[in-house]
Amino acid sequence: MKRVSKIDIMTRVEGHGSIELIRDGGRVVDAHLNIFESPRLFEALLVGRSFVEIADIACRICSICSTVHKVSALQAVESAVGVTISRQTGLLRELAVQGGQIESHALHIFCLALPDYLNINGIQQLAKLEPKILQMGLKIKKVGNLIQEIVGGRAIHPFNLLVGGIGKVPEAGQLQILEDCLAAVCQDVTASISFVFGLDDVLPLLAMLPYCVVSGGPPLFGDRLTTSAATTIFASSVVAWLNESVELYSNAKVSHFRETTPYFVGPLARLAKSIPSEYASHFADTSIRSSLKARIIELQQAVERAQFLIKQLLDNGLEKEMPVMAVPAQGEGISLMEAPRGVLLHSYRFNDRGVCCAANIITPTAINQGAINMSLKELVAAMDGADYNQIRTAAEILVRCYDPCISCAVH
Amino acid sequence: MRRLRLAIAGLTACSGCQLSLLNCEDELPELFEKFEFHFFPMACSPALLTGQYDAALVEGCLSMPHENELLQELRRRSVYLIALGTCAICGGVAALRNGEERELLRQQVYGQHLVAGETFDPMPLQNVVQVDAAVSGCPPEKQELLRMLAGLVRGVLPVNIDYPVCTECRMKENLCLLMERNALCLGPVILGGCGARCPSLAVPCEGCRGALAEANLAEALEIYAQKGFDRQIVLERLRRFSPEWQQ
Amino acid sequence: MAPQFMVSHNLEALLERLRQYAEVHGPVRGDDGVVRFSALTPGILPDLSAIRTLLPPKKYLLHPQEIILSYTEKDGYQAPSEGARPLILFGLHSCDLAGINYLDQIFLGDDPDPLYAARRSAQTLIGVSCIPDEFCSCHLARSPLKPLSDLFFHHVEGGFAVTSSSPRGEELLEDVKDILEEREVNIPEDARRFFGQVASMRVRPELDAALPEWQELADCCLGCGACSLCCPTCYCFDVLEFSGLDGRSAERVRRWDNCLFKSHAQVAGGMSFRKDRAERFRYRYCHKYRGFGPLQGIPSCVGCGRCRVVCPAGLDLRPLAERLEAACRE
Amino acid sequence: MNSTIPVPAVVSKIRQVTADTSLLTLRTNLDHPVASSFLPGQFLQLSLPGAGEIPLSYCGSPSSEGDIELCIRHVGHVTTPLKAIVPGEAVGVRGPYGRGFPMPTYTGQDLLLIAGGLGMAPLRSLLLALLKQRKFLGRLTLLYGAREIESLLFLDELLKLQRDGVMQLQVAADHPGHGLNALPGCRIALLPALLDGLDIDPGQTCAALCGPPVVYPLLVSGLQLLGVADNRIHLSMERRMKCGVGRCGHCAVGTRLCCVDGPVFSYAELAGLEGALV
């Protein structure tokens, strides 16, 4: 007789979901993700609101990803109403997004995932067992937040990023502080990389799934998707390609690719394109169990990119600027970006009064659902015969490898 | 001193209030010493409620039956139940279109498919349980969170704020965006405590801390009208975070 | 000593000199157009044409928010150890000088407030003459408060006539002698003449609490407190205590309070002695124009006009004040 | 030494007097005026580190030993954690502040003490002081009302004084509560009702009142009806307070300040003041 055992609430992930393990007698025969987070219906909430309000509301989809949601929504809105931002604003936004990337990755690695590799149950035990590592991680995390605070006005739900520009341009002194802080964590990042690379795999080797990433712009930005099979999908066709539909087991829409295997997105996907040669030897495989490694390398890349951006901003000389005046206009805009967890799409349509008449937001965790379920199935097969609790733990760890952000997924 | 036992839970929300806590990077190690984060699914496994809690900090609004069950359970087990953030206090962004047919909104997103179980209009915690204290903000200010936690150690709940955003804005000697830039700044009717975060960067207050209890809305609307803001637009703005603004 | 004259273009030289004694602050117009008292560092000149700053100089004496005591288990409550830094305030108008005089009466005296006293005695006040604008009311109602300063700069043709009125002022004057010149100048009357006089606003007999104006004004009051935050003589403060995370240390914070807030008169259990906005509004008026306790009978409005300028609702107490004054003359 | 810095004190004794009220004994430095020289009706500022500072009336007698008795009702931010305090814990005190009852004018007079609820706290201090000079006084009467019999404070002490014949006691409770039978002679009535038909010599009597603000108008008019002159009626006023020394601006009673001009005022002083009685 088949029986469903549920992991009530997935822990150490953002949002509310569970894993259902299907048991046949003593054996676990199948598993899948169940996302029961309550939908806030953002796509409906946004309809009827003015274009200036969209990003402020949309960023509330998720706190961890609020900066990237904000920037993505702004880009979509601006392209719809025909606003071009200054180069300085562009650089500042990019910097804020990198700040978010640093914070999010540090949070995942040091606060949420690391306990899996040390066989403890969470951050509080980590503080006891590995206080140095945790503090190192928190130090890195803090820099990510500081970037978002200085550029965005606040670490979560940055309000200083506006349609057409920025509320108050940070002062050179503030950017210099950031520069110093970033420099001060470089060593910690390097040390963290060694630490993470020294951790033993806790999951069996699973198959490598196809993936896709945003490309065609500076890191994390772009106008198209490139898949592992080197296909290119331009922004305008991405929605169709992702082919979202509603499934009974999830409050998040699920992507159905034309191909039979689902694609996955995220740090590992971004990195798999080109693993830095110095680290290549550490990637025995690039299957999902290596995602922690991918994340820590990306963390380093984000720190470097942030340093580069600050240098550019300071070299150019910071200029006071007022946001470009935007006039309400009819139009449609799509933005494609890489959020910490992968491909993020915001798309809006406005009427001639600048009022939103359609909104579509596709988030990385929603896209990843298929891949997660696929991996879970595979894990169950690979661990066939193992003890229920072992499988249950492994299943949780596996899902955590995707660093799901369930608020994003459901929104 | 005894370590206080805490439960930290998120309902319908963006996890920002919980993240604000995890963003106290400098203080976290000390917090871990002073408190037992016994139930904290976002950061600790497993998620099991057992025994009594000195305080339950709850983020988010209520929009599903199982959330209500969790909330009642937390209430039963906790000395203090503290609402964390604007969603928990007023409903927050999720309640933006309360008053409209929820099923129609749902269909806008999901079509005819019957996913998303049973949900209802997002509501603040106080609709169903007694709330002992609240820390407002979307997200809450770190300092307020830390002060609230420190107060708990001492057996004190935070003092309610009864002044608007403008008060701190003036203390900071900012340019008044409402008067000098004719901007739709909600400062006069929104609960202060954020240090006028947004106006300090020349960004009008969007009202993320919710309505000030004794706000003079009639006069504020009059002033906004004089500045040329359509009443409907102002009210919509006001309802971004707290749906109970009605007039 | 005969008045000294300073040509306008010596202003920078003067400030440079002053900076050798202490940090110099004065009215500075920011990029956003707001005039604030802030540091006059080299290259930053005071805006002497500005009629008023947003916040009055009281911010230097009572910070909007400050730690007044800290507690540790070992030492109990202790006052902060910060010594007050010497500070020269340059460009104070008569109303602000009178305002400081009023605060002195509350925070100095037999049992002075230590923080205030330390800061105050580290301050050198340098006044500058001004011409009242349409918001000022110093010239409409006499004030008993004296606009005391150490030095005073009168605008005169081509520069300033400089007078000193304290030993510290004399000293300073002596030290900057070389950038001044002794010259016969006709010192015009300035706004100081409205101050230090017997108040025309006498202690009123009962104000007519039933006047419909109170309700009318209160109906428009947003309760944001801008008027009293920006008032040079409003000094109400709240005291809050914050425990340290260790539960063994604490900080006591004093913060500008405001009689327009509900909590101002609220006691445990929710009972309030000033329940509605109209009562609170009237309370502010009573305090401003009638004074409390030992300062009863000393009107504390120095007529700087800030409360009118900063009120988002554009409320103006003057007409009512004038009416009540007229009524009380009858 | 600055008077706004609290001096250390240690909780030496705690007695729960009613469900929500306790009597705290503090021990301070022997010779500090905060413990040794105050008048009944004056108050001190008690600091509970980490929670805050509140005004409290002296409830006992000045002590050369450095002891201070305070009667505290647990109602808010500072007073609630005070409920959990244990002997040995450190607090801070500063004072004495304000103007107390005009003791010298009481010599040779009949005294009518009227206490409502927690108002018994300062009146106990007054009573103790009066007992010390009992032979210089005429009649001594205490009218005391509270919400229920259970919330009457110091009942044992008061009943003993009545039994010993040093003082007349009349008690009223708004509601019977559970303890009615335990207290013969207690009327179920509001406090001002105790004034009805009270036999006093108005020209000889001084009245000292402390109770919740709502009862004052009725008490004052009752006393006036009995013929007591306004300057013979003394009331202890309550207002929000933060500093205790006339600076924070919260405690105005009309144009007077509760903390420095009061808290004890004669009704003659209050009569013309707007907002004095609410």
Ligand SMILES: Cc1cc2nc3c(=O)[nH]c(=O)nc-3n(C[C@H](O)[C@H](O)[C@H](O)COP(=O)(O)OP(=O)(O)OC[C@H]3O[C@@H](n4cnc5c(N)ncnc54)[C@H](O)[C@@H]3O)c2cc1C
């Ligand atoms: C002269 C005087 C004597 C008093 N004597 C006693 C006494 O003997 N026993 C007793 O139990 N209570 C007494 N009170 C009342 C006592 O001060 C309040 O109960 C106490 O301040 C409540 O503080 P809280 O922080 O617990 O309450 P909250 O309601 O949390 O109050 C917050 C703050 O408001 C102020 N506040 C609140 N209520 C009052 C109040 N009634 N009076 C003044 N300030 C207040 C305090 O600064 C307090 O810290 C007296 C008050 C005054 C003015």
Ligand code: SF4
């Ligand atoms: S800018 Fe906004 S918050 Fe600040 S004073 Fe003006 S209205 Fe108030």
Ligand code: SF4
């Ligand atoms: S200024 Fe307004 S929107 Fe900004 S943080 Fe404060 S309450 Fe929120």
Ligand code: SF4
């Ligand atoms: S009441 Fe108004 S005009 Fe008078 S001193 Fe205060 S702010 Fe200036």
